[in-house]
Amino acid sequence: VREWATLKVVSASLPKLSAIGAKILHDELSTSLKQIGESVEIVRVNQGSVSSYIFQLRDEKFPDIIELRLKAKELVDKIDQQMKPLRKKTKGSPECVDYNGRRVLLVPKSQATASFGVIRGKEGGSNTLGRYYVEPRSIIQYGDELVLVREKLKAAEVSMKKKLIESIVGVRPIVDISLQYMARLDVIFSKAVFSKRFNGVIPK
Secondary structure, eight states: OHHHHTSHHHHHHOHHHHHHHTTSOHHHHHHHHHHHHHHEEEEEEEETTEEEEEEEEOGGGOHHHHHHHHHHHHHHHHHHHHHHHHHHHSTTOOOEEEETTEEEEEEOGGGOOTTTEEEEEETTOTTSOOOEEEEEGGGHHHHHHHHHHHHHHHHHHHHHHHHHHHHHHHTHHHHHHHHHHHHHHHHHHHHHHHHHHTTOOOOO
16 A cells, blocks of 8 residues: 555545555554464364464574474374384274373273383373373383474474564554554445545536
């Protein structure tokens, strides 16, 4: 809008509108908007039949986050690889799932023994007859590392988001002022479109 308002043809033919649009603080906002636009992306998330949108950090802009994600993936792959023979030996070939930041096997009560591994929780809560989340003893060390890496990753993401939010808060007064001028222009154009649609004229 600011660019349009400052065009020579606009300032010459619509000086009052040009003056309003020129008050939009484009230069003051552009730096922050560019930083935010390059740092986050809007991602669509499907939850059953309902879709929603979330803001997600662009990993390529944050080397530390990339490194932590790769480390977490390496650990998950290593754990899953060591889980394969255990799953084959275990009745029913239990599935390997995430639970509280760890990779665990989801097994029935009869197989959830101390000799098999550490029981991390129970499916559906303690008052149900569900299966148990068990972490085999052979991968606990990797599980501890995975939890640590994921905690660091979460902390890094929170820190980056906090900085972006602080950047937005810092320019909020400028955004508010600019929105007021944009709203005035919007009202003027809406009135013009309405008048044209009904063949209105300016009364003498």
